[in-house]
Amino acid sequence: MNDPTSNDSGNNFATNDDEGGGDGYAEYNLHETIKRIEVGTGLGIPKAVPVTTSHSLTYRVIASALATAVDDRYEWYAVPAPMDPYDDPDCPHFLPFESAQKARDDYAEAADAQIAATGRDIHFFQPFWALLRNFEPIAIFDSAGVIHAVMGATELMPAYDQIHRNLTITTVQVLGPYLP
DSSP states (O other): OOOTTBOTTOOBEEEOGGGTOTTSEEEOOHHHHHHHHHHHTTOOOOSSOOOOOHHHHHHHHHHHHHHHTTTOSSOEEEEEOOOOTTTOTTOTTTTTOHHHHHHHHHHHHHHHHHHHHHSSOOOOOOOEEEEEETTEEEEEEETTTEEEETTEEEEHHHHHHHTTSOHHHHHHHHHGGGOO
């Protein structure tokens, strides 16, 4: 039996007879609609999808977590977590996460080794971001693709690959107990 609300390509349609437009059906597949808008406005369709790296996945999971918490009763923030183990070894963002403290110390040692080897100062990149709920740290994200939570460190890319590269499920897998 033919379903009048779908076609062979899997697109879904909704009737728009009440609006008096066209043939009585409007396209419902959002991806197809976006493509048509891009082509119609001259933007074209991207030739290649950008590769997901551990670095980009870190920021995508942060964005996904913040998007999930938009209507939460708590305030959610992603803020840089400055790593200065010498001047501020008790940085409050790192305290709840032993694995983040170790990663911070390892980064600092690597920077010190580079300075000693080259004999010159370097511009030091701050690789950590703290995800806060009501200003309380929920997790520390390392831009190398690791999340540090109370359960320990989790590499994001293997988790993402294991569940067929689904960002929403990855976010829930690594932050589930804290999300609204």
